[in-house]
Amino acid sequence: MFLNCIRRRLQFLGEKLPRYQRNISKYNTRDDSCDKTSLLKQLCADRYYISPEAFHTRTCTYGPLGTELKKNIIEQWTSAVRSRAYVFGITTSVQSRMCEESVRIVNVGALQEIINQDSLSKKEASQKIQTLMKDSVSVRTSLLQGALQQYIQALELVNRTLPFGLAETGLCHHSDSQLRHSSGCSFEVTESSLVWFCSPRTSSQWMDYWAHQRLQWWRKFALGPSDFDMCNVVDEELKEGTSHGVKVLYKFPWGSETLETLWSLGDTLLLKTHQGTYTKLQCRDGRKSVVPHVISVSANVDRGMLAYLFNSFQLLKKTDNKQKLHQRMVLKLHPTLTPVKVALDMGRGSSSELRRVCEGLFQEFLEAGISTWPGYLDTMSLSLENLHTKYDEMGVLFTVMVSESTLKSGLLLVRNRDTTIRETMHISEIKCFLLKYLSASENF
Structure with a gap:
């Protein structure tokens, strides 16, 4: 040759x-x-x-x-x-x-x-x-x-x-x-x-x-x-x-x-x-x-x-409250293939306490075999919308947000990449939820 x-x-x-x-x-x-x-x-x-x-x-x-x-x-x-x-x-x-x-x-x-x-x-x-x-x-x-x-x-x-x-x-x-x-x-x-x-x-x-x-x-x-x-x-x-x-x-x-x-x-x-x-x-x-x-x-x-x-790449358009058209890029890779399943970030509150919660969850996810992105370590502050844009382009399945509410009531904010729906979930339930979701997607 x-x-x-x-x-x-x-x-x-x-x-x-x-x-x-x-x-x-x-x-x-x-x-x-x-x-x-x-x-x-x-x-x-x-x-x-x-x-x-x-x-x-x-x-x-x-x-x-x-x-x-x-x-x-x-x-x-x-x-x-x-x-x-x-x-x-x-x-x-x-x-x-x-x-x-x-x-x-x-x-x-x-x-x-x-x-x-x-x-x-x-x-x-x-x-x-x-x-x-x-x-x-x-x-x-x-x-x-x-x-x-x-x-x-x-x-x-x-x-x-x-x-x-x-x-x-x-x-x-x-x-x-x-x-x-x-x-x-x-x-x-x-x-x-x-x-x-x-x-x-x-x-x-x-x-x-x-x-x-x-x-x-x-x-x-x-x-x-x-x-x-x-x-x-x-x-x-x-x-x-x-x-x-x-x-x-x-x-x-x-x-x-x-x-x-x-x-x-x-x-x-x-x-x-x-x-x-x-x-x-x-x-x-x-x-x-x-x-x-x-x-x-x-x-x-x-x-x-x-x-x-190529197959997972999507350009989604939406109109905001001011009737401005926005284009959103998403890598909707299959849950089994996507490199990062969960991104862990923290909102407003006591940064030292929120970080300790994030570190605990991070170790728990890794021990369960759930690939996790430590977004809470990023020193650059992004708005929630920009954060979701970043993770959508990375193909991250779920964004888990630890906030002041987590410290008070144990509730997390969980956002789904594919549906963009945000819902609250107790911190004790999140690992089981993720494992069930990933297991079900492998058999789909």
Whole structure:
């Protein structure tokens, strides 16, 4: 893959090779979606979700809220695929032994030095580059190969019984060769993978099962489920040994992109990975011994996170008492995915006493596993309306306000992000209420 990046620049002798320039392709967004996209882009930067580059390139930097959201997505993805019996988690090396299918990390300085040597002939330059690539580190482009390599050990673990699966989440380097404005280079992504081994006679049924399950999973956490869709992979895009492919798509403002891909791989890759060990690959299927078929499920977690951000982003308009129109931005992320469940703040009153109450609640929430934002530590005083605006943009589910009333009667003011309703609740009831709400939302 790395050769594709170089070949366009290797026009030696007679031409001096241009210096490496990084081209960032930008999406051609429609006019009616530019405003929403730019607002979400700014919100994600202001509230420390992801860097603005995520909207234009294939990689991004995560802030504290983005890191927590990504972690929640991975946890739910893993929990869903491992809900079946005989699905085991594995960890494999980032470095790849399959050189023909891998990406190589090359020292850019050494490469540039070769390119800038005008005295070298085209053949000499090519030989030096080939040597540089041979000595470089090879990294994986998917998690599939690692699971295939662990098949024999896992087969013994399940007493040679089908079906079973191997699940993993890790960093990979994907190619952008299928994009409209492709450079042929690679970009780093977080991938979640399930490799499912099953009987040849049931592989088509399992393919249908996993395709249905995966689409339902993406829609489960969506505010607008219809933006997630599924399509079959056209024959021209089928890989070697693949009989069928399915894509789970999300409809971004600039067009649909693939979030997850399922492949029915047959036994071709498994046999290729373990050449000369045919009998060790066999397992029981009734009275027969067979080599299993492989179904690969792989999700791009980074694109999936961006899809949920778009899907949950809402622009709400309201008119105040003076008939002025206000626009309110809200990240209505699913309660299970939202990074912060509760924000703790304090109103007017004895600041030292109110802070002690907040600190007590904060510890109580954390011990119960409720992610909490310590707003009471913020030294910048905000009006209640501005505070709610801030937490809506962060996607915080509930705002709990401790005030003088709490000291007198134990009553808290609790505001719901989705309904904007504010209600009073006794301090002894708040933890139980939050746990019940979050538990119910997981099963919704």
